[in-house]
Amino acid sequence: MDGLQLTSLELKAHSEADLPFLLQLYTSVRRDEFAAANWPESQLNLFLSEQFSAQYRYYCQHYSTDRFDIIYYQNQAVGRLFVDYWLDENQEIRIVDISLMPEYRGIGIASCLLEQLFIEAETLGLTVSIHVERNNPARALYERLGFKLKTQTDEVYLLMEWQAAS
Template identity: 50%
Template sequence: MTDADLPFMRQVYASTRQDEMAMTGWPQSKIDEFLAMQFMAQHQHYQQYYPQASFDVIVWAGQPVGRLYVDRTFADIRIVDIALLPPYRGKGIGGYLLEQLLSEARDQGRALAIHVEKNNPAMSLYKRLGFVKTEDKGVYDFMERPPQPLEEYSE
């Protein structure tokens, strides 16, 4: 990701918040302004607290379709954020990326971790892939897929 990708990344972020914003009754212009502000605050937070993370545009069939932010530390591989634009959700793209990260974590003997909003529709995917809740963070659950020995890895 470069600074030139920020408008697209803002669009991806906004797409993940449209349902909850629709409940505010605000006009779309106010929603857009609010979400732009929230995106920048989130972006700055991620840059500050995950300075070594990779911040990537997900490209599928030559098209930018989402974002994947990953922080690789000694302790674990942390998915900071993964999000796809609505037309690309439920098509196996996220599952494919998670499988790649699970393979990387397995090969390195590390856990794969993520904070997941409790009402996130992808929660069932994370559970199916072996993630378990290790901590309740209020709105979020902190979930981990523990390190898997090669002989136990079945994904």
């Protein structure tokens, strides 16, 4: 993992106290998408804050939040890993969201966490799934780790799935 120390990674259940960090993270992920809009900074910040609140409410209403975790690397909050377990007919671990602050991308954190989920899924006999935007650079990582296209939900999002080798 490019020198990444697994012992330097920790997941901690998120709480309301983490909302300012989660907003900062969301903003760091989405800001570039709206750069072409040329909005004043205050308008962009308000828009991103409202979008974050809507997304967070949706996640909390539609998914179990038991495994909505903040990712810590070397005791520093660096991202989020929101996971839900669908043990009904789907039999899958759904990655609701995985996001990292820009300065922590590309150093193996996401790969390490996803590989841990793969071990868990294999042990439980589950698949791992994630929605990804068609043009998201993370899609290449998911494909490299063995995710395959399951369905195309619309023009923007792809549903990808990882299955243990049989």
